[in-house]
Amino acid sequence: MKIRNIYLPILLCTAMAIGLLLGSFLNFPTEKRGMISSSHKSKLNKLMDFIESEYIDDVNTDSIVDLTVNSILEKLDPHSVYIAKSDMEQVAQSMKGDFVGIGVNFYMYKDSVAVIKPIPGGPSEKAGIKAGDRILFAGADKLYGRKMPNDSLFSKLKGAEGSKLSLT
Structure with a gap:
């Protein structure tokens, strides 16, 4: 009985070593499912x-x-x-919302600025701008008919608090 107790751990360790050795020779794919090959x-x-x-x-x-x-x-x-690294600061600022602008959520649709919705209580809502409106001019600056970079567009639609901007 004592002899069996001595051989049992040796037998288990040998079996594990052989299993690990055989497993290392098998060719299992290492890439995770869903990842780019x-x-x-x-x-x-x-x-x-x-x-x-x-x-x-x-x-x-x-x-x-x-x-x-x-x-x-x-x-x-x-x-x-x-979002490219060069644009990240600007995007972070616009997401943070600590700038003053015309008070609308908007996106570029084809070649013009389309209003998604005015921000409740914001200057655009007070001026009567509604969802679906298009902004063609901000002051004297033409905003339609050309592909305008976002940083340029944001700079035309934001300003100091209380400043006036004519939108067409």
């Missing part, structure tokens, strides 16, 4: 490396990455966006 990542990495090393002109690869990510996200759905 390593071949797709490798393809993108090879392309970026090729552009950096072989392309004749100097190329800003950061802008290429930004465009690629934006293109991928646009294909997913209209609500997924990538």
